Structures are given as C-alpha cells and as structure tokens.
Amino acid sequence: MLLALATLLAAFCLVALGRGAVAVPVGDVARILVARLPLVGDRLLTAWAAGHEQIVLVVRAPRVVLAAGVGATLGLSGAAFQGLLRNPMADPYVIGVSSGAALGATVAMSLGGGLARGLVPVAAFGGALASIAAVYSLARSGGRVPLLNLLLAGIAVSSFLSALVSALMVFTHRDVRPVLFWLMGGFGGRGWFHVLAAYPYMLAGGLVVLASARELNALLLGEDSARQLGVDVERAKLVLVGAASLATAAAVSVSGIIGFVGLVVPHITRLVVGADHRILLPGSALAGAALLVMADTVARIALPPAEIPVGIVTALVGGPFFLYLLRRAHSRFW
Amino acid sequence: MRKLVTFLVALLMVAGCRGGAAPAGRSFTDGAGRQLILGEIPRRIVSMAPANTEILFALGLGSRVVGVTTWCNYPPEAAGTEKVGDAWAPNYELIVGLEPDLVLAAGTAESEIVTRLEALGIPVFVVDAPTIEAVGQQILLIGEVTGASIEAGDIAAGIGRRLDDVRGRVMAAGGERPSVFWVLDEFLWTVGPGSFVHDLITLAGGRNLAEGLGLPYAQYSLEVLIEQDPDVIIAATLDPSFGPGLADLPGWNSLKAVREGRVYRVDGDLVSRPGPRVAEGVETVARLLYPEIFR
Numbered sequence: 001m002l003l004a005l006a007t008l009l010a011a012f013c014l015v016a017l018g019r020g021a022v023a024v025p026v027g028d029v030a031r032i033l034v035a036r037l038p039l040v041g042d043r044l045l046t047a048w049a050a051g052h053e054q055i056v057l058v059v060r061a062p063r064v065v066l067a068a069g070v071g072a073t074l075g076l077s078g079a080a081f082q083g084l085l086r087n088p089m090a091d092p093y094v095i096g097v098s099s100g101a102a103l104g105a106t107v108a109m110s111l112g113g114g115l116a117r118g119l120v121p122v123a124a125f126g127g128a129l130a131s132i133a134a135v136y137s138l139a140r141s142g143g144r145v146p147l148l149n150l151l152l153a154g155i156a157v158s159s160f161l162s163a164l165v166s167a168l169m170v171f172t173h174r175d176v177r178p179v180l181f182w183l184m185g186g187f188g189g190r191g192w193f194h195v196l197a198a199y200p201y202m203l204a205g206g207l208v209v210l211a212s213a214r215e216l217n218a219l220l221l222g223e224d225s226a227r228q229l230g231v232d233v234e235r236a237k238l239v240l241v242g243a244a245s246l247a248t249a250a251a252v253s254v255s256g257i258i259g260f261v262g263l264v265v266p267h268i269t270r271l272v273v274g275a276d277h278r279i280l281l282p283g284s285a286l287a288g289a290a291l292l293v294m295a296d297t298v299a300r301i302a303l304p305p306a307e308i309p310v311g312i313v314t315a316l317v318g319g320p321f322f323l324y325l326l327r328r329a330h331s332r333f334w
Numbered sequence: 335m336r337k338l339v340t341f342l343v344a345l346l347m348v349a350g351c352r353g354g355a356a357p358a359g360r361s362f363t364d365g366a367g368r369q370l371i372l373g374e375i376p377r378r379i380v381s382m383a384p385a386n387t388e389i390l391f392a393l394g395l396g397s398r399v400v401g402v403t404t405w406c407n408y409p410p411e412a413a414g415t416e417k418v419g420d421a422w423a424p425n426y427e428l429i430v431g432l433e434p435d436l437v438l439a440a441g442t443a444e445s446e447i448v449t450r451l452e453a454l455g456i457p458v459f460v461v462d463a464p465t466i467e468a469v470g471q472q473i474l475l476i477g478e479v480t481g482a483s484i485e486a487g488d489i490a491a492g493i494g495r496r497l498d499d500v501r502g503r504v505m506a507a508g509g510e511r512p513s514v515f516w517v518l519d520e521f522l523w524t525v526g527p528g529s530f531v532h533d534l535i536t537l538a539g540g541r542n543l544a545e546g547l548g549l550p551y552a553q554y555s556l557e558v559l560i561e562q563d564p565d566v567i568i569a570a571t572l573d574p575s576f577g578p579g580l581a582d583l584p585g586w587n588s589l590k591a592v593r594e595g596r597v598y599r600v601d602g603d604l605v606s607r608p609g610p611r612v613a614e615g616v617e618t619v620a621r622l623l624y625p626e627i628f629r
Contacts (some may be wrong), residue, residue, distance in 0.1 A: 021555035027617075055557045058585045118582065175571075181521050188521060189556055305544065306552035307522075332453030 001099045001273050005286035009068065012290050016064045016297040017056065021304035022314075024052045062192045066254065067291040067296040067310075069195070071261055073251040075288020077244040078262030079269070079281055080209045083216040085147050091263035092248040095154030095241070099161035100131025101252040106165045106179050110172040120182070121253040128249035131157055132215065136241060145237055147223075168192055177270045184307065184309040185256030187296050194254040205247025207333050213277040220275070230312050260315045261288050264322045291318060335425055347483065348382050362479050365462035365472055366443040372457060375481035376436035380429055382421050382447060385438035385609035387412045389473055390438070392489055393482040401432045404456065407458035408611075411480035420446060430454055465533045466616065470494055473610065489610055496613035497537065503627050504539030512565040512623050513539035515591070517570075518602075520579030522554045531570070531606055538564070538619035556612075562583050566623060567591040570602040598622045 011137070018026050028048040042273070077092035085094070094097075094152035102233050104127020109119045109306055135157050149168040165183075167178045215236040247263075269283040295313040380401035381387040387406040392398050396411055398589055403420040406412045416432065419425040422439060423440020424447050425551075429437065437458045439447050451458045459479055461473040470490035504511075514535050516525050526532040526547030534539040535542045543564045544554055567589070569580065580586055600622070605615040621628040 020557045022557040051563065054585050054588055055560050057558065058588075059556050062584060118579070175519070177523065178519050178521065180524075181519075186521075188553060189583045191582075193582070193584075293337055300555065300557070303548070303552075305555045305558040306547055306549060307555050308553075326617040 002279065002282055002286065003019055005283055005290065009286050009293065012293045012297070014066055014081075015295050016067075017060060019297060019301055020286040021062055021300055021307075022052075022055055024048075024056060028052055029056055032239055033061075040139045050241035056189065058191065062195050063190055063296060064293055066190050066198070067187050067196050067292045068256065069202050070251040071265075071292025072285040072289040073206060073247045074207055074258065074262035074292070075265035075269070075286075076206050076281055077248045079264075079266035079277070079284035080212070080216065080240055080244045081280050082266050083277055083280075084219060084237065085151055087151065087304040088267070090151075092244065092251075093158075093257070093259075093262065095150060095182070096131040096135045096157045096161065097128045097245050098252055098257045099158040100163070101125070101128040101249060102165050102183055102257060103127045103161045103168075103255075105133075109167050109179055109182070109222070121194070121264075121329035125201075125249050126160075128245070128252055131161060132241070132249070136238075137249065138331065144234055147237070150237075150241070152172040154165040177200070181309070182256045184311050185258035186299070186307075186310045187255060188307055190254060198254040201250035202247045204321075205245075205250070208239060208243035209247070210281050210285075212236065212243070213281050216277040216281070219286055220277075244247045258292070258311050258314060260311065260318055264318050265291060268318075268325055280283045280317050335382060338468075353539055356486040362475075364460045364479075365468075366441075366448075366460035368443050368460060370457055370459055370479070372436070372479065376434075376479070378432065378434045378436075379436040379480070380418060381406065382418075382424065382438045383461065384408070384438060384603065385463070385607040386476070387415075387440040388607060388609035388611060389461075389476050390480070393473075393477060393480065394486045395482060397482055398480075400434060403427060406598060420444075426454070430456070464528075464530060466497065466530070466537050466608075466612060467533075468540060469612045470530065473607065485521070493610070493613045499612075499614060500538060500616055500619070500628075502606075504624065505628050507539065507624055511539055512564070513543050514623065515543040515559060515562075515564040515567045517554075517567060517569050517580065518551075518585065520541045522556060522559065522583075523551060524554045526550050528551060530608060534605055534612075534616055534619060539618050539624055540619065540623050556583060556585065560589065563590045565591060567597040567598065568619065568622065569597065569599045570605055571599065 018029050022300040032048060032053050074092050080086060081090040081092060081094055084318050100126040104123035104125070105120050108123035135150065135153045136145065138157070141149065169179055218229045218231045219233070219236065227233050259310050265288040266280070266284045269287045270280055273279045273283045291314065293316060296310050298313045298317070299308050299310040357372055359627055362370045362372065364370055370500055377398055379390060379395065381390055381397050381399055382403055384403060384406045387402045388408055390396065391409050391412055391538065399412070399415055401418040402415045403411055403434050404417045405420055418428040418432070429451070434456060437451055437456055438443065438503050439460050440446065440462065441448060441460060442462065443460060448458050448460060459466045461472050473490045477483045495591050516531060516535060518524060524544045524547070524550050525542070526544045528550035532542050586592060599611045602610055604618060617628065
C-alpha cells in the first residue's frame with residue numbers, strides 16, 4: 001500500500017514538473033533534469049531554450065519539492081495530532097501553530113521596510129513556536145499535560161492570536177492584500193531558498209513523529225493503558241507535540257496556512273490502510289505530499305496566465321473525494 | 335374615481351417639473367444613470383472615494399468638503415478633513431452626523447453605500463470612471479452638480495489636451511510598443527483588461543503583458559512572466575519594502591527588464607485614481623516607456 005502511494009506521489013511529481021502555465025516540451029523537461037545529473041549530464045546536448053531551463057529548474061522544481069514536503073508534513077502532523085488527542089477534528093493547526101505563525105507574519109508585514117518583508121518566514125516560524133510553547137505551558141497542571149487542557153488552551157490561544165491578526169490588519173492601514181494572501185497559503189514565487197530553509201525542520205520533526213508510531217498506537221487505548229504497556233506518556237506527549245509542531249511551523253512559515261490537507265488526509269489514509277500508526281503515519285505523509293503536489297499543479301495550470309490560491313484547490317478537490325470515501329466506507333471510520 | 339383623478343393631477347405636476355417649470359429642484363443624471371434632484375448647490379459634501387476628493391479640491395470646493403475616506407491623502411489639505419471610513423466600511427453614523435447635502439460615492443447604483451444612504455434620505459451622486467476617457471466626463475458631471483461647471487470644463491479640457499499630446503507622441507514614435515509587466519506586490523498580482531490601469535498602460539503607449547488575463551486583477555504566473563520576458567516592469571507602490579520582495583523571487587534577476595535596469599516604481603495613487611491627476615499619471619508612465627521622447 002505504501003509502495004502504491006509512493007508511486008502515485010512520484011507520478012504526480014513528474015506531471016507537476018512537466019506541466020505548467022508555460023508549455024515546455026516533455027522531452028526538454030526530461031533533458032533539462034537529466035543534464036543536472038553527474039556523469040550522464042555531460043553527454044547531453046543542451047538544445048533547449050534558456051528561458052525554459054530557468055522555468056523548470058528555478059521556478060517549477062523547487063515548487064514541486066516544497067509542495068511535497070509541506071504536504072507530507074501536514075498529513076503526518078495531522079495524523080499525529082488526531083492520534084495523540086484521540087480527536088477526529090484535530091489537525092496540525094489545532095493547538096495554535098497556524099495562528100502564531102499568522103501573527104508573526106502579519107507583524108513583519110505591518111512593520112514594512114525591506115528587512116521586515118524578508119523576515120516574514122522567520123517571524124512566522126518564531127510566532128508558531130512561541131504560541132506552541134505558550135499553549136503547552138498553559139495546559140500543564142501538576143507536572144502533567146491533560147490532553148483536553150492542551151486542546152482547549154490551543155483553541156483559546158488561537159482565537160486570541162487571530163483577533164490580534166485582525167486588529168493589526170484593521171489598524172495598520174497598509175495594503176491588507178499581502179496579509180490575506182499569506183493567510184490563504186500557496187507556493188507562488190517560492191524557490192530553492194525556501195526548500196533549504198524549511199526541509200531540515202520538516203525532516204527532523206517528521207522523522208521523530210514517524211519513530212513514535214508505537215507510542216501513538218498505545219495511546220489510542222487511553223493514557224492509563226498506555227502507561228501499563230510501559231509508555232512514558234508525558235514524555236511521549238512532549239516529544240510528539242514538539243516534533244509535529246516544529247515540522248508544521250517550518251511548513252507554515254514557507255507556505256502560509258494551507259487548510260484541509262492536515263485534517264482530511266489522515267482520514268482518507270485511515271480509510272485505506274487502517275488505524276495502525278506504523279502504516280498510517282508514513283501513509284499520511286505520502287498521501288499529503290501527493291495531494292498537495294497535485295493541487296499546486298492545478299493551481300498553476302487551471303487559469304493561465306493567472307494563478308489561483310492552492311487552498312481553494314485542496315478543499316475543492318479533497319472535500320468531495322473525502323465524502324465519496326466516507327459514503328463508501330459504510331462502517332464506522334473513526 | 336377620485337383616486338384616479340388625484341393620480342392624474344400628480345402625474346401632470348411631475349411632468350411639469352420635468353419641463354423645468356419647478357423652481358425648487360434641479361435634476362441631474364449621475365455616473366450610474368440615476369436621476370437626482372437637488373434643491374440648492376450643495377454646501378456640505380462627503381466624498382467616499384479618493385478620486386472624488388481630488389476632483390472636489392481641484393474644483394476649488396475644498397472648503398465645502400466636510401467628510402472624506404481614510405484613504406484620501408491628496409491634496410494634503412484633504413488629509414485634515416474628517417474621516418468617515420472608506421467605501422467598503424463606511425461609518426454611517428459619522429456620515430449622517432455631518433449632515434451632508436450631497437455624498438459623492440464611487441461604484442454603481444446597486445452599491446450598498448448608495449442604497450443605505452438613500453434610505454437615510456441623503457442625496458447620493460454616483461461617480462463611475464472605469465476608463466481614462468470617462469474621467470473628464472465624470473469631472474464635468476461633478477462640476478455640474480456642485481455648481482462649478484466652468485472650473486470643471488477647464489480641468490477636463492486640460493486633461494484631454496495632455497492625453498492627446500501623449501497619444502500623438504506615442505503614435506509618432508512608431509515601432510513596436512514596449513511590453514509592460516505591472517506588478518502590485520511580491521505575490522505578482524497584476525492588472526488585466528477591464529481594469530483602469532490596463533487602460534492607462536495602453537494609452538501611455540505600452541502593451542500590457544497581462545493582456546491575456548481573463549480578469550481585471552489576478553496573481554500572475556511566474557513561469558509565464560519569465561517566458562514572456564517584458565521590456566519594462568512597473569511596480570505601482572511607494573512602499574520601499576517592495577523591491578527586496580520581488581528580487582527574492584526565483585528567476586527574477588534573469589529577467590531582461592531587471593538586467594537592463596528597466597524596473598521602475600511609480601506612486602500607486604497617482605496611476606490608479608480616476609481623478610484630476612490622471613493625465614499626470616499617464617505622462618509618468620509614458621516617460622518611463624519612452625524616455626527619449628518624453629523628457
């Protein structure tokens with residue numbers, strides 16, 4: 001099953017590289033990419049338009065790679081939060097990563113100035129981590145972090161931060177379109193810089209989450225049962241929340257707030273592969289990556305030369321597909 | 335039967351008014367084609383669009399403007415006038431409190447601000463200039479309704495002359511028109527056909543790179559921008575933080591306009607407002623496109 005998902009992801013990536021608002025012949029795309037490989041590349045004739053090389057290597061490729069990484073992170077973190085909180089409504093943003101990031105980004109954009117503009121991803125990342133730290137310490141009581149506290153503290157902090165974002169947009173009297181656009185999320189204009197900046201955190205956080213599959217399976221039975229099975233529950237919570245949030249914070253800081261993927265991809269994957277986190281976690285990562293790569297391709301080519309926000313595509317395509325699976329599943333899916 | 339007679343008499347009276355016999359009301363048709371009857375020349379005017387504010391001040395009516403939007407920053411005197419929100423979020427309490435005898439709104443007859451203010455019994459005059467050509471016409475209309483027809487005529491004629499001059503010089507320049515990418519932010523929002531700025535670019539002798547865009551405003555594909563490689567890029571903003579954001583875009587520095595130093599910044603207000611400075615806006619853009627012709 002995982003193999004099938006990986007194949008699907010690879011296929012989507014190839015389509016994404018081959019298709020765009022500018023029609024680059026598929027043969028040229030292949031040659032441009034192969035020419036970059038060591039040894040083989042030197043034997044190839046460079047017979048394509050220079051602009052096309054620019055488009056494939058500098059504009060399109062980093063977008064595809066970034067969409068895959070962000071999609072994988074959102075799918076994986078969503079599955080982790082749903083499992084940890086034992087709540088089907090949970091998603092990677094449920095305990096405040098996105099609103100913290102939004103506040104950081106909005107502050108940077110409201111300050112104006114070239115330096116602040118360039119710092120938007122950094123500010124978003126910092127805001128996300130700060131809000132998670134705040135939620136986690138607010139939820140702590142007597143050396144433990146009850147999951148319900150975590151959820152409620154997350155919701156309260158999220159609302160508070162969102163209000164601050166709205167207030168900034170109302171009171172700073174700048175053009176609010178950049179902020180709105182950032183909030184909607186997307187990969188337009190992202191390059192290798194963003195890939196290099198976000199991937200280390202997404203990979204590190206993602207690997208830690210993947211390694212916690214056994215703890216998540218145990219936690220599904222309830223905290224007491226997990227403890228009896230020898231799981232250090234409090235430590236597992238801290239590790240999972242920390243790792244999933246770190247990865248999500250990095251994803252959000254380079255892509256804005258892309259909704260829906262982190263909520264629905266784990267459900268879709270669970271319907272297909274079952275609830276065992278050893279398969280569910282990597283499955284959600286692969287499915288999230290495939291969905292977002294596909295959605296971003298649609299966003300790029302649906303309405304040329306215009307682009308549409310990728311969040312619109314994920315919800316428009318993913319929503320009906322999810323409902324279809326839900327109807328077909330007949331039995332209880334959660 | 336008596337009702338019918340009353341109705342007919344009323345009808346005759348209305349017809350009489352239309353004939354110009356009524357001393358109390360002067361009838362106007364606004365930019366949206368609505369009929370408006372005003373008793374006297376308006377003395378307390380609220381402007382709900384920056385372009386309207388600029389027109390009123392240019393007509394020498396600044397002292398009669400009692401309320402403007404938060405975006406009205408020109409001329410500088412206008413900034414000191416009481417703010418009543420903006421076209422999307424007007425503060426109706428403040429507007430009513432100013433007791434205006436005329437509100438100049440931008441939009442259409444169906445715009446919420448028009449219907450709401452009408453319901454409050456405040457006369458609303460809609461100004462609508464979607465193209466450069468329509469600006470002079472709207473200035474004349476505003477001059478008429480405010481009793482400043484002569485000044486309006488002068489301003490409209492001046493704009494017409496300056497636009498004709500630009501047209502003539504561009505025509506004389508001949509050759510292929512430079513392609514222009516008009517950029518509003520680092521997300522590559524741009525203007526397409528149907529927008530005021532598209533019209534302005536065309537009049538200034540440029541060919542809008544986004545002429546194939548099916549929408550007046552949209553986010554442009556970076557791939558397509560690199561493929562089309564425009565001659566000139568114009569960023570319509572005064573926000574200095576704008577440049578770095580664009581330069582960070584992948585592939586940006588390989589664009590011809592960037593390499594040749596033909597990326598310019600213009601005052602977004604100057605080029606997007608259908609007001610008395612419209613000719614100045616067109617000339618500014620024309621100077622950037624044809625530096626050797628417009629000095």
